[in-house]
Amino acid sequence: MKLLIYVWEGVKIAYEALRSYKLRSVLTTLGIVIGVTTVITIVALIQGLNKAFTSQISALGSDILYIDKFPWMMEGNTFWVYRNRKNITLRDAERVAELSTLAEAVAPTLMTRRPIKYQENQVEGAIIVGTTELYLVTSNVVPEFGRFLTANDVSHHRPVVVLGSEVAEKLFPHSDPLGKRVTIGGYKFRVIGIQEKRGSFFGNNLDTYAYLPIGAFQARFGAQFRSVEIEIKVQSPELLDEAELELTGIMRRIRGLSGNAENDFAINKQDMLQDTYQRLTGTLWAVAIGVGAISLLVGGIGIMNILLVSVTERTREIGIRKAIGAQRSDILLQFLIESMMICALGVFIGIALAVALAKGIAAATPLPASITWWVAFLGLGFVVTIGLFFGIYPAGKAARLNPIEALRYE
Amino acid sequence: MLIQLQDISKNYQIGTVSVTALKSIHMTIERNEYVAIMGPSGSGKSTLMNILGCLDTPSGGSYLLNNTNVSDMNDDQLAEIRNREIGFVFQTFNLLPRANALHNVELPLIYNGTPASKRRSQAMEALEKVGLGDRVHHKPSELSGGQRQRVAIARALVNNPSIILADEPTGNLDSKTGDEIMEIFETLHEAGNTIILVTHEEYIAEHSDRIVRLRDGLIERDEATNGHV
Numbered sequence: 001m002k003l004l005i006y007v008w009e010g011v012k013i014a015y016e017a018l019r020s021y022k023l024r025s026v027l028t029t030l031g032i033v034i035g036v037t038t039v040i041t042i043v044a045l046i047q048g049l050n051k052a053f054t055s056q057i058s059a060l061g062s063d064i065l066y067i068d069k070f071p072w073m074m075e076g077n078t079f080w081v082y083r084n085r086k087n088i089t090l091r092d093a094e095r096v097a098e099l100s101t102l103a104e105a106v107a108p109t110l111m112t113r114r115p116i117k118y119q120e121n122q123v124e125g126a127i128i129v130g131t132t133e134l135y136l137v138t139s140n141v142v143p144e145f146g147r148f149l150t151a152n153d154v155s156h157h158r159p160v161v162v163l164g165s166e167v168a169e170k171l172f173p174h175s176d177p178l179g180k181r182v183t184i185g186g187y188k189f190r191v192i193g194i195q196e197k198r199g200s201f202f203g204n205n206l207d208t209y210a211y212l213p214i215g216a217f218q219a220r221f222g223a224q225f226r227s228v229e230i231e232i233k234v235q236s237p238e239l240l241d242e243a244e245l246e247l248t249g250i251m252r253r254i255r256g257l258s259g260n261a262e263n264d265f266a267i268n269k270q271d272m273l274q275d276t277y278q279r280l281t282g283t284l285w286a287v288a289i290g291v292g293a294i295s296l297l298v299g300g301i302g303i304m305n306i307l308l309v310s311v312t313e314r315t316r317e318i319g320i321r322k323a324i325g326a327q328r329s330d331i332l333l334q335f336l337i338e339s340m341m342i343c344a345l346g347v348f349i350g351i352a353l354a355v356a357l358a359k360g361i362a363a364a365t366p367l368p369a370s371i372t373w374w375v376a377f378l379g380l381g382f383v384v385t386i387g388l389f390f391g392i393y394p395a396g397k398a399a400r401l402n403p404i405e406a407l408r409y410e
Numbered sequence: 411m412l413i414q415l416q417d418i419s420k421n422y423q424i425g426t427v428s429v430t431a432l433k434s435i436h437m438t439i440e441r442n443e444y445v446a447i448m449g450p451s452g453s454g455k456s457t458l459m460n461i462l463g464c465l466d467t468p469s470g471g472s473y474l475l476n477n478t479n480v481s482d483m484n485d486d487q488l489a490e491i492r493n494r495e496i497g498f499v500f501q502t503f504n505l506l507p508r509a510n511a512l513h514n515v516e517l518p519l520i521y522n523g524t525p526a527s528k529r530r531s532q533a534m535e536a537l538e539k540v541g542l543g544d545r546v547h548h549k550p551s552e553l554s555g556g557q558r559q560r561v562a563i564a565r566a567l568v569n570n571p572s573i574i575l576a577d578e579p580t581g582n583l584d585s586k587t588g589d590e591i592m593e594i595f596e597t598l599h600e601a602g603n604t605i606i607l608v609t610h611e612e613y614i615a616e617h618s619d620r621i622v623r624l625r626d627g628l629i630e631r632d633e634a635t636n637g638h639v
Contacts, residue, residue: 016509017508316504321521323504324492325494327485404460
């Protein structure tokens with residue numbers, strides 16, 4: 001109860017003091033404002049990126065393994081080492097499917113870029129994927145109209161195609177594509193299905209894809225110099241690590257690697273992207289925290305400075321308060337509250353600016369920035385920490401003033 | 411016995427030189443006395459006032475206030491004693507410039523944790539006693555010198571202290587206003603308060619019942635005034 005009275009009195013005194021020196025108070029908070037704005041904006045950006053990344057990466061599926069010639073993340077100049085590896089073949093994919101006990105579905109894929117034409121309309125650089133009916137399982141690709149490739153299409157190497165939604169829209173602006181014959185890289189294919197809209201994956205428009213039976217793909221676009229990517233859906237996400245081990249063993253057997261030879265293939269997964277992403281944003285975090293910490297430090301020193309001025313200016317007031325019974329702790333509390341209130345003012349302005357900035361960034365650039373409830377806690381943390389840390393010295397100085405000398409101070 | 415000073419001395423260290431402000435003071439003050447402390451500058455009267463007001467502690471001797479030895483209390487204990495036992499009235503009023511009269515008078519009550527509503531009523535009562543019931547929301551800058559000193563007196567009274575300690579209370583006032591302030595002290599004395607007045611003006615000291623004259627850190631004379639007792 002007594003403490004409550006002191007705190008409330010402290011708040012009133014600090015409010016009066018801040019009000020009497022409006023310009024000075026606002027200028028003092030500038031450092032804090034800049035620091036808080038920086039930290040919160042960058043944190044908001046990172047959070048936005050995280051959200052975007054998570055939703056992007058979910059397109060890959062957490063229970064899918066990808067066997068490739070190249071690892072997704074290469075360090076330094078190692079590309080040339082991987083390039084000399086033996087291509088992964090369709091036969092490899094078939095053996096993997098035969099031998100793996102943990103795979104639910106195995107789909108080999110080949111990719112190339114070719115223009116797709118229908119009468120006058122053309123889509124340049126569409127991504128042509130040769131695969132099997134199991135691609136439906138490994139990639140979550142669902143046709144919106146018609147159907148996906150069937151086992152029959154695949155085994156008979158039928159010249160059929162499933163179009164991505166954007167390809168279909170561009171080629172057939174006014175008519176039904178199903179059953180029509182499109183020309184892909186000079187070869188005719190009959191449209192059997194159209195995929196639902198998928199959006200983009202790290203800048204790749206997933207709706208400009210077209211899917212063919214892999215045999216038909218190889219017959220027309222060549223098989224010899226292409227390495228197959230084998231997509232494996234594992235029976236459950238918990239079995240991912242075990243499946244990776246199993247697949248490594250199978251691939252080594254298939255490719256006839258001796259006991260101590262290095263793998264000549266890579267097993268990729270969603271996690272690898274996540275790890276790389278976290279490494280990258282980790283650096284960003286460090287920079288944000290560094291910049292923010294420096295501004296906050298400068299801001300804190302500003303607060304300390306102005307409080308020291310304030311203590312000197314109000315020496316007489318402190319003397320009066322002490323003469324009529326204020327204890328050291330009362331004076332200490334009073335100036336700490338004042339310190340925290342200046343800080344709170346800065347944090348408040350900083351948060352307001354950061355929110356505006358994040359909205360602006362989100363509106364003006366493709367970078368998503370999101371600010372949520374955590375800002376309030378972060379702000380409170382700043383207020384208490386900075387306010388106490390930089391307020392304690394001036395407040396202590398005020399508390400220790402000798403009342404007789406303070407009363408005599410002009 | 412309200413105040414008992416025994417062999418009080420006070421030395422200050424100024425650089426390497428030790429200055430003796432009080433040599434040996436023996437004095438007792440009873441409840442409801444009205445005492446003036448007089449002396450030329452350098453006589454030690456400010457030092458004595460600071461010790462009596464518990465703003466400072468003596469270098470030697472003992473000071474019993476209400477049978478409590480306050481001579482070797484620490485800062486916070488002294489602050490508590492000041493808050494409870496002593497009401498100060500200063501020459502320069504020493505009001506908080508940004509606070510209104512009511513808040514200035516409430517101040518001692520804030521530091522002993524009196525709840526807001528009680529604080530307000532007690533402060534109002536004290537302001538009415540000094541005839542400022544209609545000026546409670548004025549800031550010091552909006553009040554005359556005499557009115558400011560009355561606010562200060564109200565602040566000194568509000569906590570019902572054992573002693574009202576007034577240091578040259580009329581020093582910054584014209585003589586007419588000074589007389590009015592002295593009348594208030596008179597009234598307070600009649601109402602049962604103990605008043606200690608520090609002054610160098612003979613005619614101000616004449617208002618008291620007893621004058622203690624200091625010289626060179628010693629009590630030179632301690633006698634009842636004419637017309638009183």
